[in-house]
Amino acid sequence: MRELVFALEYEPGCNRVADTLAEHPDARIRSLSLHATPERLWRVDHATGTPEALDAIEDAFLNSDYYADCLATGDCGATQTTRVLDHTDDTLVLYSDWERTPDCASVPHIARDHLGDGVLFETRHEGRHYTWRVIHSGEGDVAAFFADLEAAVGDCARTEMLRTAETSASTGDAAGRSDDLSPEQEAALQAAVEHGYYESPREVDVGELADHLGVPRSTLTYRLRRAEEQLAKRHVADSQLGAEPSTPL
Structure with a gap:
């Protein structure tokens, strides 16, 4: 399938x-x-x-x-x-x-x-x-x-x-690996990092970043949200896989 x-x-x-x-x-x-x-x-x-x-x-x-x-x-x-x-x-x-x-x-x-x-x-x-x-x-x-x-x-x-x-892959593996991001999501993340979108305070807002990429603001927001969701799921899945099993009392 x-x-x-x-x-x-x-x-x-x-x-x-x-x-x-x-x-x-x-x-x-x-x-x-x-x-x-x-x-x-x-x-x-x-x-x-x-x-x-x-x-x-x-x-x-x-x-x-x-x-x-x-x-x-x-x-x-x-x-x-x-x-x-x-x-x-x-x-x-x-x-x-x-x-x-x-x-x-x-x-x-x-x-x-x-x-x-x-x-x-x-x-x-x-x-x-x-x-x-x-x-x-x-x-x-x-x-x-x-x-x-x-x-x-x-x-x-x-x-x-x-x-x-x-x-066939497990949900945590298939849904969250960065190599499963679409090219558009990869480009959005790369541009966001390079232009300081994730800095604190931010060096660029989503509107300015969208203008730089030549896409509508709503499109860029959607791509970043979906990419962030996948990366967050991968992090949680990897953390659960790497966790030590608890010791029985």
Whole structure:
């Protein structure tokens, strides 16, 4: 089995959920389950954030013109139902059921076309970045998958490859080693160190660093956060592996 991790970075006005999360940068949405057949898609999502952010996220899911996961650039005529399973001050759980039409496209359905039926999905949405983790057999055509994905999103989003690897490695090893960082993440970290972003006090802020690299501020923030997350997980995993076993009393 292989793991494929990539992100879609949505342009403003192309995805209402992305626009909402961009307005509430501390909010996050992750999938609890996601399943797709040739004709349907259903999923459960867990959102966290301030009460104001969760209200806005709920409204974006319930009142958008078309289903958020559809990559069509307009109303494709699909039938969707979204229900609120739980809504507290800091948690929102949503169930969505989407019946597609021939005009619809989505990441899971494009993946099924090129990577086979036995594909697993995990997602995380923060700001304008929609990160997908796809587990597949490794026998499909990944290049064709990305070609169709980029054609479907068009000018609405940019695709960024984050990682592709075998899934046989342990979680602590595979998720956190620096050589698993994408080239963009490596470049962001290197520039951040070289320009004093991690000095105290900082010699450059994230906006200045983004201008130097020629990328949007939100993109650089996302790349640094993901790289830092992977390095932190590697450090903790390595520390646990190297720890001496406790002596029984």
